Amino acid sequence: MAHAAQVQRMSRLMFKTLRDDPADAEVLSHKLLVRAGFVRRTAAGVWSWLPLGKKVLANIERIVREEMDAIGGQEVLLPALLPKEPYEATGRWEEYGAELFRLKDRRGGDYLLGPTHEEIFTQLVKDQCTSYKDLPVILYQIQTKYRDEARPRAGILRGREFQMKDSYSFDTADEGLAESYALHRAAYQRIFERLGLDYRICAAIAGAMGGSKSEEFLAPAAAGEDVFADCPSCDFAANTEAITYELKPVDAAGVPALEEIPTPDTPTIETLAAHLDVPASATLKNLLVKVNGEIVAVGVPGDREVDMGKVEAHFAPAVVELVTAEDFVGRDDLVRGYVGPQGLEKVTYLADPRVAPGTAWITGANEEGLHAKNVVAGRDFEVDAYVDVVVVQEGDPCPNCGTGLKLDRAIEIGHIFQLGRKYADAFQLDVLGQNGKPVRVTMGSYGIGVSRAVAALAEQHADDKGLCWPREVAPADVHVVAAGKAKQTELALDVADQLGAAGLRVLVDDRPGVSPGVKFTDAELIGVPTIVVAGRRAGEGVVEVKDRRTGEREELTVAEAVARLSA
Amino acid sequence: MAHAAQVQRMSRLMFKTLRDDPADAEVLSHKLLVRAGFVRRTAAGVWSWLPLGKKVLANIERIVREEMDAIGGQEVLLPALLPKEPYEATGRWEEYGAELFRLKDRRGGDYLLGPTHEEIFTQLVKDQCTSYKDLPVILYQIQTKYRDEARPRAGILRGREFQMKDSYSFDTADEGLAESYALHRAAYQRIFERLGLDYRICAAIAGAMGGSKSEEFLAPAAAGEDVFADCPSCDFAANTEAITYELKPVDAAGVPALEEIPTPDTPTIETLAAHLDVPASATLKNLLVKVNGEIVAVGVPGDREVDMGKVEAHFAPAVVELVTAEDFVGRDDLVRGYVGPQGLEKVTYLADPRVAPGTAWITGANEEGLHAKNVVAGRDFEVDAYVDVVVVQEGDPCPNCGTGLKLDRAIEIGHIFQLGRKYADAFQLDVLGQNGKPVRVTMGSYGIGVSRAVAALAEQHADDKGLCWPREVAPADVHVVAAGKAKQTELALDVADQLGAAGLRVLVDDRPGVSPGVKFTDAELIGVPTIVVAGRRAGEGVVEVKDRRTGEREELTVAEAVARLSA
Known part of the structure; x- marks a missing residue:
């Protein structure tokens, strides 16, 4: 059964590639993910994940899950449909403004679609944990989130329904929070490295979340909505929104009267x-x-x-x-x-x-x-x-060393916050301390945009022919193309089976009546890291093995190719 | 890393067991799943899955996914937030009545939270498939669904937000639909067998879905909302709602005047x-x-x-x-x-x-x-x-053989429908046929209540001490209890590590300051199939291995126990 799932015949795969960019697409990832048949728009900012896209999404989820488990995170699943009351208790029912999807049930009760779950997690821990012995706790979920963006744009980069990994840490002391924060920071570094994303960790402002310390994981990309400043001399990097100019009073004694x-x-x-x-x-x-x-x-x-x-x-x-x-x-x-x-x-x-x-x-x-x-x-x-409210400009002095800053656009792929006691205060979340007295709990909250990461990967890993997925997130390891007639198709299926049996995830283009040219173009657009072509020399049992990214190609016998690729 | 995730220390697990049934719980699964710390109520009919519950849910999802992949199902993920228009096109926007969660976005656009996705899948296939060569297609998703039940009750058995596997088949001919239906029927049998659910396949009426042929998979349970009739003589089994009495006109010639x-x-x-x-x-x-x-x-x-x-x-x-x-x-x-x-x-x-x-x-x-x-x-x-509208009674004649029927309550865990062309007609879903003319597509729709299956399992696999999970869905394979002091804890952790290294999923109760009695009670309540106790004879390296279901127990050395359990 595992084997059957490893080899996907494209003749039986529901997918359709497009030669032209969708009319409403402005950014690269939107264009390519739609053209390659990974996602399809269902409504403004609301997307369907097609078979190839779902595979990428699942790969990202698996990596996130493994690394969250590795830092002792416990996976839970909270509802997306949430009652108003906890969000009223923290003021966010109002504060979120039009960004919150609100609805009523059949009895007229007020509900919302969760944009983030601090309130519900705080209540959960208040219910489940009573003693300092029950902490620290790191809870996470990979879940569908909702934000009614004013301008849903850029495809899945900024949707109104999207997949997020959100986690929450609960500690009795500030040092514990710092440690939970550090664990997340390290896990996020491993996650983004495994995903193959180029990223920078930047100081950030906390926005509507409240709290003190906060860093963003930004993936440089032209389509990014964030601008970050990078110092060419020191290691300073920050979201431009987080950069503040120092207040330096001057002597006005010599200034004439108004x-x-x-x-x-x-x-x-x-x-x-x-x-x-x-x-x-x-x-x-x-x-x-x-x-x-x-x-x-x-x-x-x-x-x-x-x-x-x-x-x-x-x-x-x-x-x-x-x-x-x-x-x-x-x-x-x-x-x-x-x-x-x-x-x-x-x-x-x-x-x-x-x-x-x-x-x-x-x-x-x-x-x-x-x-x-x-x-x-x-x-x-x-x-x-x-309050520093000016737009940071290229060449503004680095707050750290004074060198002129470099500015770049980026996508926010992760965000970590030391929330402190804001939510614990709202819900009186205390546990019994070691001395027998109640201790107010301190919290962190941490997010990764799982569906957004797909877009960030598409932005960073593409060329003029299409997508180039890093192997661990690619929808398959190998894309076998049957470039010819029955002989080529037979060989392609044979190679695919052998690669599948060796544990590789294989996409095999066995579509009848589709020209080799169309198949090559589709393979480059879809962007599986290795392309194997059963073509001209199929009769001799020779295939071409091509690296999607570098374009390097080599002719190998089937046995050599299978040995090489499954190594 | 895989190893780390396999052994879960209960001292670090967020869970809390309750000795008493929750006040609002009426049915067994509700009582036990809450008491054992698998789920927690967030709002009426809206539940949070805690770490142990999430593991069971994930196991069910895995089994469903494997069997759906095995019949060639392609996994996708469609949104839960859906635009009104497609549901208006089929009339379901109105027809669903108060059961549909409806909401408006910031621009006043009408949306709904998807109760089932026939409309959106039909539109998707209309967009993606143009030729008979593109069919048949089976698409599935495991997704959160919404129904604003009038009386959300019975815990996760009938929630307003719940997890479902829904799939949809698309064929050009009735025979193809019959085959897609048969594939699903067989896959569902394998899924429910692997889950360890006792079930019957019953004829059903199609309800609001439309279409001609429909069968339900019913899991007998006292808490079930469905009543099904079982013939003691022949193989007839049907939801009582689907049983119809034959119309037999009689001669009224001898009846006096009114x-x-x-x-x-x-x-x-x-x-x-x-x-x-x-x-x-x-x-x-x-x-x-x-x-x-x-x-x-x-x-x-x-x-x-x-x-x-x-x-x-x-x-x-x-x-x-x-x-x-x-x-x-x-x-x-x-x-x-x-x-x-x-x-x-x-x-x-x-x-x-x-x-x-x-x-x-x-x-x-x-x-x-x-x-x-x-x-x-x-x-x-x-x-x-x-129209046959009477309540079927115990002893009513079997429509097949006339024997008096036996009635039982059951939970609907799966439902398969031959929808036919209802939705294809609504959206003019045609593909180009082999003869070059358009062919109207015929559809099936198939559902498994994934979160409901957790409740059905709890109903069927419990005794007076608590839950007794079948191995493949259990939150762990082995529950190791450290029943004593440092020596016992050390041995318990050692056994847990060895079992984890052997590939077993282990829960180890290493909670300090918790009595052996409480740990035993919790272990029976949680219901992992095998319980290993490091107790009295820990000093000799001897543990007790107990079968949760049968209560059979045996003393074994650690080496014997590890060999036995990992066999």
């Missing part, structure tokens, strides 16, 4: 800088946003862009929106295009650390056509809080 | 039969139901109960409800307690085949306190349709 200057028709930084003939960096840009409906101003140097991700992370889980024209109605204190912090008594003012105390700026004078110069932070206006 | 008789205060069959001193079987009971809101009458002999399941199946997918007092308001033709078919011109009248043409009855005269006798079917009233 002076208003007429600046007609200069509602933008560009028009202002041109009008005054100063660099944009001399001006102060005041961005207005609404945080849970209330207007907040954010000041950054005029030459820098605001990273809305950083702003959202700062206010998370509150909802952050840009202001619209309507928000200015009835607000005489807010003069669109001429806002300056020195006139914003009613508005919370955040500033980038680059707007340090003592720095002087040209900024709006809160009156149409009027700006002010020599506006000094801490003298002419107060900053309610400093 | 005669109305005063019967004050006889609104029930019991009061009527007592008043007239006739057996209940001489009377005709007319049950009123609402079918999609419209009143329908159903006539059955007064001594028989109506099987609402059969009524629902007849009208499926329409919603069937019992009438309430309100439904009689304004309906002068419907006199509660005195309804007779001879006065029901405005109401559809269904009758059981036992109310055959020519049979004479005592029934209501459609006037308070008045009945009629000599009311002859086909003479005094017309039957719109004959």
Whole structure:
């Protein structure tokens, strides 16, 4: 039976390759995984895994499972359909906003489709563990998760239903949490190495998860939604969202008093800088946003862009929106295009650390056509809080060594968090300590995007002909092509059987009436690491063995080929 | 690594056994699976699988997967979150009624949580297969399914979120469908045999699925929701819902004319039969139901109960409800307690085949306190349709040989359907035939309740001490108990390591500070097939090997025990 499953005849495989990219596909992995017949779109951000894709997914799951078991992780399976109450207890029922799929059952009870399971795991451990002797515990599951993404895009890279491995550690002491975190970090390194993914471990901000320490595993890829900064001189690497500029106050003693200057028709930084003939960096840009409906101003140097991700992370889980024209109605204190912090008594003012105390700026004078110069932070206006919210740019100084940073796009394939006691506090998760007194439990949470890893692999392992799977995740070890008529098909099936008997997973293209050219093209598109062709010299029992990645090819007898490949 | 995963120390396992049955548990499997720490309730009908339960679930999945692969099934994974449109195309979006979990996404689009996937598989095959050469195809998935049961009960036996293996066959001809059906039937037999389930294959009605031929795999168990009839004489076995009585018209020539008789205060069959001193079987009971809101009458002999399941199946997918007092308001033709078919011109009248043409009855005269006798079917009233809707009773004649039937309760663990072209018609699923003309595809659909099988196993394999898992599905092969102090623990861990190295899956109870009595009780409750105790004679290197099911025990040296168990 095992043998039967090892050899898959393509004449009986449900698959269809496409020569053209799907019309809606923007990124490489989306194009190739659809064209090679690995996945099929069922709805926006909702995908079906076809036989070849399911094999890759299963291989990744197996590797993740083995490495999680190896660090003592215990596999469980929690529901995806979850009651509202635990998520209300932590505030996430509201905080998740529109990203949460909510639904009602037939009795009107509120449910959600789990985006992540901190609440349920915390309740589970509260029920199961009562003493310090029951800890530490690492629990994991490989499960379907749901997030109602605003813009489901990029194929399976960012779906609304997706496969994740999520795990949770429970410890009585901070040192224990640090150890559980280190175990996961090492397991993730082994997992991504076995998967064949190129990745970097980057400092990250925790976002809506809460907690203190957090690192991301980022796989560099053009299709990535994350941007990370890499220092060419030291080992610093971080998600650009996590990079913060140091606050360095300067002495403003020599700066003249604030002076208003007429600046007609200069509602933008560009028009202002041109009008005054100063660099944009001399001006102060005041961005207005609404945080849970209330207007907040954010000041950054005029030459820098605001990273809305950083702003959202700062206010998370509150909802952050840009202001619209309507928000200015009835607000005489807010003069669109001429806002300056020195006139914003009613508005919370955040500033980038680059707007340090003592720095002087040209900024709006809160009156149409009027700006002010020599506006000094801490003298002419107060900053309610400093938050680094600017977009990191290529060449910005490394926070560690000062060298100009290099920027790259990447896919987040894993994320590890030291959550601390946030969820334990919400559910009063205590165990009896060694001294007989209750101890509040400290938690970590750890995720791997299992279905996303398929996309990350496709992004990193492809060429102009198609996919090139690393062996351990490939849908098969060997792709045997019958390139010809009956003689070739007979030999191909024979080679496939021998390879299957040797324990290799074999795909054999025995489709009748399909030309060798089409079969070769399909084999390159599907991307099994080794391609064996029974072709011109089939009569002599000679096949061609080709490495999909390098293109190296060699003619071998069947016996040689089987011996070589099963070695 | 494989080795590490094979030996699970209970000191590090998250589990908690309970001595008492959970308060809400009615059935054996619910009680035992919760008490033994296999599952935990998260919400009504929504369960979490704890480490031991997850192992059993994974074993069942493996067996199902192997046998599905063996019949050429190709594994895929379709989403659980599904768009409304395909289910609207087949009418099931409405037909499923309150059983379907429906939800909206952030843009207001309608979605459902898949209860079964005929629509999506049909669309998939329509997309992937274009020629008769691409068929037959058998596709399967092991996936989470959702049904908003009105009364989620009996633990994991009838959950609202559950694991299923569903598969679908696609053929061009009826013979092909018959073959795909036969392949599934044989695979299911192998699966349930390997699982160690006692089961019967029974004729079934197709319910909301549509289609012609259908059989159920029923596992006899007191907790079962299905009742099946077994003939003691021939090989007939059927779900009682599927048993139909033959229509046998009789000659009514000698029956006198209809005669109305005063019967004050006889609104029930019991009061009527007592008043007239006739057996209940001489009377005709007319049950009123609402079918999609419209009143329908159903006539059955007064001594028989109506099987609402059969009524629902007849009208499926329409919603069937019992009438309430309100439904009689304004309906002068419907006199509660005195309804007779001879006065029901405005109401559809269904009758059981036992109310055959020519049979004479005592029934209501459609006037308070008045009945009629000599009311002859086909003479005094017309039957719109004959449908067998009575509850089958122990001793009813076998439809095959006439012997009195035996009735038993059972759990539906599998169901196979020859759907035919219902779904192919809905989606115009054609492939190009051998003659170059389009051929409409014919389908089968086949399900195994994977999580329900865990409950069925627990029902069938338990005694007063707890669970007794068949080896292939058990959470471990051997449960080693350290019954004593350091010496016993050391020996237990040594035995566990040796058994693990021999390829056995081992649970070792090395919990410090837990008494041997508690460990024994837990071992019996958890139900691993073999229990090895390192106890009194640990110092001599002697352990006790006990069969969980039979209770047979034997003292062996460690070497003997390891040799015996790994044989």
